Amino acid sequence: MGMWASLDALWEMPAEKRIFGAVLLFSWTVYLWETFLAQRQRRIYKTTTHVPPELGQIMDSETFEKSRLYQLDKSTFSFWSGLYSEIEGTLILLFGGIPYLWRLSGRFCGYAGFGPEYEITQSLVFLLLATLFSALTGLPWSLYNTFVIEEKHGFNQQTLGFFMKDAIKKFVVTQCILLPVSSLLLYIIKIGGDYFFIYAWLFTLVVSLVLVTIYADYIAPLFDKFTPLPEGKLKEEIEVMAKSIDFPLTKVYVVEGSKRSSHSNAYFYGFFKNKRIVLFDTLLEEYSVLNKDIQEDSGMEPRNEEEGNSEEIKAKVKVSYFFLRDSTLMNSFLCFFLFAVLIGRKELFAAFGFYDSQPTLIGLLIIFQFIFSPYNEVLSFCLTVLSRRFEFQADAFAKKLGKAKDLYSALIKLNKDNLGFPVSDWLFSMWHYSHPPLLERLQIMFTLKTNVMKDFQFLKLYVSLLHISVHFLNENLFCA
Numbered sequence: 394m395g396m397w398a399s400l401d402a403l404w405e406m407p408a409e410k411r412i413f414g415a416v417l418l419f420s421w422t423v424y425l426w427e428t429f430l431a432q433r434q435r436r437i438y439k440t441t442t443h444v445p446p447e448l449g450q451i452m453d454s455e456t457f458e459k460s461r462l463y464q465l466d467k468s469t470f471s472f473w474s475g476l477y478s479e480i481e482g483t484l485i486l487l488f489g490g491i492p493y494l495w496r497l498s499g500r501f502c503g504y505a506g507f508g509p510e511y512e513i514t515q516s517l518v519f520l521l522l523a524t525l526f527s528a529l530t531g532l533p534w535s536l537y538n539t540f541v542i543e544e545k546h547g548f549n550q551q552t553l554g555f556f557m558k559d560a561i562k563k564f565v566v567t568q569c570i571l572l573p574v575s576s577l578l579l580y581i582i583k584i585g586g587d588y589f590f591i592y593a594w595l596f597t598l599v600v601s602l603v604l605v606t607i608y609a610d611y612i613a614p615l616f617d618k619f620t621p622l623p624e625g626k627l628k629e630e631i632e633v634m635a636k637s638i639d640f641p642l643t644k645v646y647v648v649e650g651s652k653r654s655s656h657s658n659a660y661f662y663g664f665f666k667n668k669r670i671v672l673f674d675t676l677l678e679e680y681s682v683l684n685k686d687i688q689e690d691s692g693m694e695p696r697n698e699e700e701g702n703s704e705e706i707k708a709k710v711k712v713s714y715f716f717l718r719d720s721t722l723m724n725s726f727l728c729f730f731l732f733a734v735l736i737g738r739k740e741l742f743a744a745f746g747f748y749d750s751q752p753t754l755i756g757l758l759i760i761f762q763f764i765f766s767p768y769n770e771v772l773s774f775c776l777t778v779l780s781r782r783f784e785f786q787a788d789a790f791a792k793k794l795g796k797a798k799d800l801y802s803a804l805i806k807l808n809k810d811n812l813g814f815p816v817s818d819w820l821f822s823m824w825h826y827s828h829p830p831l832l833e834r835l836q837i838m839f840t841l842k843t844n845v846m847k848d849f850q851f852l853k854l855y856v857s858l859l860h861i862s863v864h865f866l867n868e869n870l871f872c873a
Contacts, residue, residue: 409744416763417486423770424479428472434821435468441816447832448815451805460812463546470542474534481530492746495519495755513579516754517572524571528564546812548654559616566615574600579753590733594726602664609662609669618649622672631670638794641666651675657810675810724772732760780827788838797838804831
């Protein structure tokens with residue numbers, strides 16, 4: 394009876410207090426859920442002290458133990474940094490940190506001769522101060538992670554001077570992009586009339602396309618050195634593979650990641666007929682047909698299949714790509730539409746200490762970060778599940794192309810080089826991993842089948858969860 398009485402009392406409060414209470418409650422619910430999942434995974438790290446029989450031929454005990462200890466240290470760090478972040482966010486909300494920073498921004502603008510009518514100018518000062526605060530409070534955690542944990546396990550390659558120079562450079566570059574884009578977005582919202590959400594959505598879409606297009610050529614080189622992959626067998630094999638699957642590859646780069654860390658990776662980027670591949674130099678240091686010795690000795694070696702069905706798999710991958718692209722566009726448009734619906738509600742601003750004014754930037758912050766948080770959690774989980782499905786589809790595609798052995802050895806090499814732990818708690822993995830754990834991925838490579846109908850079933854689940862989130866926002870937070 395006491396619990397129900399408390400809930401009744403909560404819903405009898407004014408709307409702004411219900412909103413504030415619901416935001417805090419949901420934030421701590423998510424934090425406790427994340428902590429519960431992390432503890433399940435930590436228990437796996439502690440109790441799994443021997444190489445699983447399935448991996449006995451491809452992972453030695455020394456590497457397994459190094460990986461286990463590395464992940465335990467990362468787990469401990471994640472717990473304390475997560476707790477700090479949650480407490481910091483709660484204190485900022487409870488003690489009115491957001492309205493205080495807005496008033497402070499107004500005072501700075503006043504010193505420069507800008508009055509309250511210069512809302513966009515004040516918004517930019519607010520953003521500058523907020524990002525500066527975030528950078529300073531996050532700096533000790535970043536230093537500890539780099540110079541204690543990564544250093545202890547042999548990954549860090551940075552000096553303190555390089556680290557600080559890099560951090561300052563990142564902050565400056567971020568401001569050079571964030572402030573002009575934010576000012577234009579705020580201006581569009583203010584002059585856009587009843588359909589401003591359409592113009593704002595189109596603007597953010599264009600900005601995203603431009604940033605992705607120029608990132609590797611103009612932004613990333615400010616931090617790392619990119620050089621074309623030298624002519625040779627590796628480049629030739631990459632180009633032949635790209636041509637065989639109609640991948641419009643234009644360039645292959647090597648990025649000097651070794652000056653930061655000994656972690657290895659690779660990625661591709663670009664639009665339409667202009668795709669580029671980037672390989673970390675750490676990935677190439679031990680390149681020799683990717684662990685051929687492991688491949689030959691392993692008892693789990695996969696069998697290559699004929700290429701006859703590769704077109705079917707390729708079509709499914711394309712379907713998934715278009716689904717993800719269209720879902721992202723739909724999500725972005727939906728968010729701006731809901732923002733347009735909610736921005737006029739004064740109780741939203743009052744809930745966070747803005748009783749006499751409703752700045753557009755603060756509205757964006759409140760709605761996108763706090764009010765949409767249930768929706769964002771659902772969306773994040775759906776995208777994680779979808780990404781994992783894409784990985785399995787990609788594995789199936791490689792298998793149909795007759796590249797299962799190459800993929801097999803590449804996965805093992807990446808896992809060993811980065812000290813990835815091959816065993817995961819199923820619930821932690823389901824919630825967090827956009828890429829399947831090594832053991833699961835290798836096991837499924839032997840029985841891998843894809844089904845297009847499952848993609849449409851996932852689409853139905855995805856749309857249903859979006860509907861539930863929007864319904865929650867409408868019915869539970871804004872009911873009279």
